[in-house]
Amino acid sequence: MKIGVPHELTAFEWVRQCMACLQSAMPGLEWVSHPERSAAHAPSLSEGDACHPYKKTIRTALALAPDVDALFIPRLVALDGHLMCPNFRALPDLVRLNLDHALGAKRPKIIDTVVEIATHEDTRAALERIAVGIGIEFDQEKLGNASAQHASHPSPQQVHRISHIPEERGRIALIGHPYILADPALNLDVPRRLRDHGYEPVTAEHIPFAELDRLASSRDYYAKTLYWRGARECLGAFLHFMKDPRIDGVIYLISFNCGVDALMRVELASLHKTLQKSSGRRLPFMTLVGDENIQHEHVATRLEAFLDIVEAQS
Ligand code: SF4
Structure with missing residues (x-):
């Protein structure tokens, strides 16, 4: 199963860890982050006077949609016990609105699990909700182990020290x-x-x-x-x-x-x-x-x- 996640969201370490944990518990899962077609020209409604990162994330999601079975657009409310910018709460709704307009019934499923994380237990519970939302079989024990392992060994960083x-x-x-x-x-x-x-x-x-x-x-x-x-x-x-x-x-x-x-x-x-x-x-x-x-x-x-x-x- 191919799941699209806009690469702008993968800049959050929590999102990268979440993808790695789900991958280890669902071997049939394939993450797609960069759209094959041009994201810059994907049509987008309701952008208003939003910031560029937000508009770009919506456009990337729209460009990914035709190539995937589902889109992972978590409703990021809080990470590490602190509130995220309110734009992230509305992100799945704006992507859905645009895709309903562009693709109608052909649009992929949107996995928009609410993510409100303060503790490791919150992460574990959110991962299970996301796995259920994806809708394919998963190994609950492997998911728990992967989540515990990431909590004790955060993922390697992308930049040089x-x-x-x-x-x-x-x-x-x-x-x-x-x-x-x-x-x-x-x-x-x-x-x-x-x-x-x-x-x-x-x-x-x-x-x-x-x-x-x-x-x-x-x-x-x-x-x-x-x-x-x-x-x-x-x-x-x-x-x-x-x-x-x-x-x-x-x-x-x-x-x-x-x-x-x-x-x-x-x-x-x-x-x-x-x-x-x-x-x-x-x-x-x-x-x-x-x-x-x-x-x-x-x-x-x-x-x-x-x-x-x-x-x-x-
Ligand atoms: S914090 Fe919110 S408004 Fe600011 S750049 Fe990020 S998404 Fe845009």
């Missing part, structure tokens, strides 16, 4: 939502552009969320407790990199029309000033706003200007 980067290469930390950091169409191709300039991009992907959350907690107080998981992840990563002497600069990659990012860019700019003053260390910081209609010359110019400042500091 900073310690593996040769000393002579400059290092620029990139922070942002995982689907933005993982996708050149969403991150303005900044990782590739940095490499072309002789710098190595570094992300916080190798740092467990619990550690990023612990760092973010240091900025929590009664009126300013960040409850969005994505915001805590970005704040934790920013605080981590601001203290790392091996980092030469920090770039915050955000999406136009994102409420979470709009709040965080103000928060991080102010925090950057405060931390520079208290540490006495000047570490260049820049926010880059992405959208599908972005001018790539503009990105190149901003990046060159930023790297000039980085070089002047070193």
